[in-house]
Amino acid sequence: MIRQLITALGLLSLSALAVAAGDPLGAAEKQATNWHAIIMFCIFVTMTMGITYWAASRTKSTADFYTAGGGITGFQNGLAIAGDYMSAATLLGLTAMVYSQGYDGYIYMLAFFAGWPIILFLMAERLRNLGKFTFSDITAYRLDQGKVRTMAAISSLTVVCFYLIAQMVGAGQLIKLLFGLEYNVAIFAVGILMMVYVTFGGMVATTWVQIIKACMLLAGGTLVMFLAFGQFGFSFQTLLEKATAVHKLGPKLMYPGSLLADPVTAISLGLGLMFGTAGLPHILMRFFTVTDAKEARKSVLYASGFVAYFFNVIFLMGLCGILIVGQNPDFFEGGTIGGKLIGGGNMVAMHLAKAVGGNMLLGFLAAVAFATILAVVSGLALAGASAISHDLYARVIKKGQASEAAEIRVSKIATICLGFVAIILGILFEKQNIAFMVGLAFGVAAAANFPVLILSMYWKGLTTRGALFGGYGGLISAVLFVLFSKSVWVDVLGNKAALFPYTQPALFAMPIAFVLAYIFSKSDSSVRAKAEVDAFDDQYVRAQTGYGAAGAASH
Amino acid sequence: MSSAMYERMRANPKFQELVARRGRFAWTLAAIVLTMFYGFVMVVAFNPTSLGQPVAEGSMLTVGVAVEFFMFVFFWVLTAVYVKRANTEFDALTQEIVKEAWKEQK
Numbered sequence: 001m002i003r004q005l006i007t008a009l010g011l012l013s014l015s016a017l018a019v020a021a022g023d024p025l026g027a028a029e030k031q032a033t034n035w036h037a038i039i040m041f042c043i044f045v046t047m048t049m050g051i052t053y054w055a056a057s058r059t060k061s062t063a064d065f066y067t068a069g070g071g072i073t074g075f076q077n078g079l080a081i082a083g084d085y086m087s088a089a090t091l092l093g094l095t096a097m098v099y100s101q102g103y104d105g106y107i108y109m110l111a112f113f114a115g116w117p118i119i120l121f122l123m124a125e126r127l128r129n130l131g132k133f134t135f136s137d138i139t140a141y142r143l144d145q146g147k148v149r150t151m152a153a154i155s156s157l158t159v160v161c162f163y164l165i166a167q168m169v170g171a172g173q174l175i176k177l178l179f180g181l182e183y184n185v186a187i188f189a190v191g192i193l194m195m196v197y198v199t200f201g202g203m204v205a206t207t208w209v210q211i212i213k214a215c216m217l218l219a220g221g222t223l224v225m226f227l228a229f230g231q232f233g234f235s236f237q238t239l240l241e242k243a244t245a246v247h248k249l250g251p252k253l254m255y256p257g258s259l260l261a262d263p264v265t266a267i268s269l270g271l272g273l274m275f276g277t278a279g280l281p282h283i284l285m286r287f288f289t290v291t292d293a294k295e296a297r298k299s300v301l302y303a304s305g306f307v308a309y310f311f312n313v314i315f316l317m318g319l320c321g322i323l324i325v326g327q328n329p330d331f332f333e334g335g336t337i338g339g340k341l342i343g344g345g346n347m348v349a350m351h352l353a354k355a356v357g358g359n360m361l362l363g364f365l366a367a368v369a370f371a372t373i374l375a376v377v378s379g380l381a382l383a384g385a386s387a388i389s390h391d392l393y394a395r396v397i398k399k400g401q402a403s404e405a406a407e408i409r410v411s412k413i414a415t416i417c418l419g420f421v422a423i424i425l426g427i428l429f430e431k432q433n434i435a436f437m438v439g440l441a442f443g444v445a446a447a448a449n450f451p452v453l454i455l456s457m458y459w460k461g462l463t464t465r466g467a468l469f470g471g472y473g474g475l476i477s478a479v480l481f482v483l484f485s486k487s488v489w490v491d492v493l494g495n496k497a498a499l500f501p502y503t504q505p506a507l508f509a510m511p512i513a514f515v516l517a518y519i520f521s522k523s524d525s526s527v528r529a530k531a532e533v534d535a536f537d538d539q540y541v542r543a544q545t546g547y548g549a550a551g552a553a554s555h
Numbered sequence: 556m557s558s559a560m561y562e563r564m565r566a567n568p569k570f571q572e573l574v575a576r577r578g579r580f581a582w583t584l585a586a587i588v589l590t591m592f593y594g595f596v597m598v599v600a601f602n603p604t605s606l607g608q609p610v611a612e613g614s615m616l617t618v619g620v621a622v623e624f625f626m627f628v629f630f631w632v633l634t635a636v637y638v639k640r641a642n643t644e645f646d647a648l649t650q651e652i653v654k655e656a657w658k659e660q661k
Binding site for chain 1: 558560561564565570573574577581582584585588589592593595596597599600601603604606607614615616617619620623624626627628630631633634635637638641642646649652653656
């Protein structure tokens, strides 16, 4: 039954894309059919469908579904984390950001990276030692299960939705460019493929899709960078001399610029990206897929190494793009240099691949980017679905009495619902810059998830009341700050002026969350609160030693 | 997974030693990363032009790029240092603590 469904869906998506590729009706600018890209994409889909089929046979328990049974090694998990983290927004959005803003893009990338060492030093082993399937296992460890998990699930889902928007928009633009396929149809294709991976293969399939894609991404990016940088004799000096000479920013290209024009935005962005990383549900979930804290630490070491390396590759790609793509009329609509890039501003990396490696390399990189989107979207959907099924259904509604089969069924239904939500959001947010949307997702993660999570691990005094006020306070304020900022209030809703002057919420929403959590914990004098504070001591020993941790209790 | 096990582990002086040593090490490294990163963000926020200066006369390599590249490498080296020490020294200590708590139970 499952096998037939997968085969049918696989064939359906392949044939739909093949038809669309041969008949690019409705596209704004007709693209020549790129058979290299189509073939490579089909190979990827076939391969991942095979993995999903294999994974489906191994996904029996809830532990298999959520965390691949906790049997992923540190190296594999490091690749998968890097895969989760290096999304389409990274490849497309950040290359585009370096291309148009120069040095600002590099600052953005350091802020994306700097969260990793902090996660390792302060969180990784405690996460692994205390958590089981979702990060709310940790926040709810000694607090009121129902209330705290509901809160954590709501904020997880909010983060997942913001992040999904970024991914879906990237997917739509990419497939539109590559296949001449309608944006909306492309969004549907991604949504449906993602549902197949996650519903049938769970975390096993999602992890392997992620690992394959991370390897492809690292290889593809490196190859494009080498070919492009080679045109400048691998000399950073020559590259920058030429780039600053032609770029519209001129010498300002290498100065912090308009993106971080005011100090508040710069600091808020730094906070949001750094602590947002430590609050992303699909990243946190990856800490539960390894056997113990030792492997969890190794995961971070490998992941941060890959991420740091790739960000530097992207920086070079963006700079090379300024010359190779930005000076070639073939890549602009109507052939006017400096006009609108074909396929939109986020397509710099793709054009660069075509310029240095022809259709073959474009095809490969396009397949990689598409694979990236599918993999990240799958990871997000799994994190969102587990918040619904493990936290809301099994623990809150059924109070821990749900059978494994029922819990898995609910998570599969949740995945399908999330797939449709992703499709709708993707269509709604078509015109937004995708790297920017990721920034917003991070801001909410930093303000809604991170404060309660870190307090629950480090502060004895945290009570249920404090956690609820802190969590909801952070979530609501972060969402409102985003809603009232220019990017939504003006650009999406069409109002005249923004009610909140900054685009980054973290600097304002994070303190609100911490202060609320502190005040409402301190002022909580109930018997329950005292028991929760007393329970910290045992939690603390487990957090430090890993004794009693899920998957490691085989003494 | 009894509370008694946790109680015994907590009473073990080695546990206090583990917590103190690992905590001090982790927080020191975290402080280095946070100071450098937010120091850098402050420079971006309040003195952005200084980052655009070339590292040497006639060079296109700016201070900003050089500093950032250094941070990418240095932060990763710090993670390697932490993983090395935690996976050997601290994990060995942790195992001793758990083992001793088991022995006492028998």
